[in-house]
Amino acid sequence: MRELSLNVLDIAQNSISANAPLIEIEVLENTEKKELLIGIYDNGRGMTAEQVQNVKDPFFTTRTTRKVGMGIPLFKMAAEQTGGSLDITSEVGKGTRVTAVFKTDSIDFTPIGDMDSTVLTLITMNTDRDFIYRFGIDDRIFTLSTQELKTILGDVPLSEPSVSMWIKEYLEEQTQNIRGGVL
Amino acid sequence: MKSLEELMAIRDKARAAMTDREGNGDGIRIVVGMATCGIAAGARPVLNAFVDEVAKRGLKNVTVAQTGCIGMCQFEPIVEVFEPGKEKVTYVKMTAEKVPEIVANHIVNGNPVLEQTVGAVVKD
Numbered sequence A: 001m002r003e004l005s006l007n008v009l010d011i012a013q014n015s016i017s018a019n020a021p022l023i024e025i026e027v028l029e030n031t032e033k034k035e036l037l038i039g040i041y042d043n044g045r046g047m048t049a050e051q052v053q054n055v056k057d058p059f060f061t062t063r064t065t066r067k068v069g070m071g072i073p074l075f076k077m078a079a080e081q082t083g084g085s086l087d088i089t090s091e092v093g094k095g096t097r098v099t100a101v102f103k104t105d106s107i108d109f110t111p112i113g114d115m116d117s118t119v120l121t122l123i124t125m126n127t128d129r130d131f132i133y134r135f136g137i138d139d140r141i142f143t144l145s146t147q148e149l150k151t152i153l154g155d156v157p158l159s160e161p162s163v164s165m166w167i168k169e170y171l172e173e174q175t176q177n178i179r180g181g182v183l
Numbered sequence B: 001m002k003s004l005e006e007l008m009a010i011r012d013k014a015r016a017a018m019t020d021r022e023g024n025g026d027g028i029r030i031v032v033g034m035a036t037c038g039i040a041a042g043a044r045p046v047l048n049a050f051v052d053e054v055a056k057r058g059l060k061n062v063t064v065a066q067t068g069c070i071g072m073c074q075f076e077p078i079v080e081v082f083e084p085g086k087e088k089v090t091y092v093k094m095t096a097e098k099v100p101e102i103v104a105n106h107i108v109n110g111n112p113v114l115e116q117t118v119g120a121v122v123k124d
Helices: A004-017 A049-055 A071-080 A115-125 A146-153 A161-178 B004-021 B036-041 B043-056 B096-108 B118-123
Strands: A022-030 A035-042 A085-091 A095-103 A130-137 A140-145 B028-033 B062-067 B079-082 B089-091
Touching (some): A049 A085, A115 B043, A140 A146, A161 B004, B028 B043, B079 B096
Parallel strands (some): A022 A130
Antiparallel strands (some): A130 A140
């Protein structure tokens, strides 16, 4: 994957497939420790201990169209090649938590890329689910919750073009704000 | 700065427009493969380009959706167009740049862009 934001989009699709009503995504950078934490947490159907072991193996997949599943292995590789790590915890019936830590000063650190686009795609393509997105650098943190947006919107869907456009611009503004105007 | 008040105004406007749109259930479906293979090959900008183009043209009978792995990973990004009463059209190796042409010729005017479909690409 060219950007970590694409890995996030990919991993979040697993939460959608697991029928999670709520998916939380966290992208938090610690400039002092030179670390980036990316978390994807869901309350979907969860996995057994054996399945958790298996998803790190590229030759394991639940899909039927082909025999390899590269989502988690690629994300794990992206983290480990920086000297970071990937952790998965899951419980059947409760949900799954995928957490990856990256060393941002590593030469093999993949850029975060366009997280706004990933979040917008997830929100507008899965309006029957809820998302909480947190983006932060050190103590500057911004949160977007689709539950809050839905309270305002009522029967107007998040996929309505004028609404999507507002979310897109809102995400971009808030992200830029956190980054201190430097993109 | 974008405010939640602004979102309320957008809601009211959208709600008024939505009522004109009711009762057209069987439109065209544009489906983009968004499994690991599709995403790695560049499906996200393709999906966004379709959403933008459909919104820009105000096409009311068209939905853009995502799906998992379509099963021909080497041809990703793959886009399938489902039109009621017609055979499915499968576009392969899509890019965001190809999207306006496909929307104009196929979605709006009903002429699939054959040279971008799986039948044309896989032969060579």
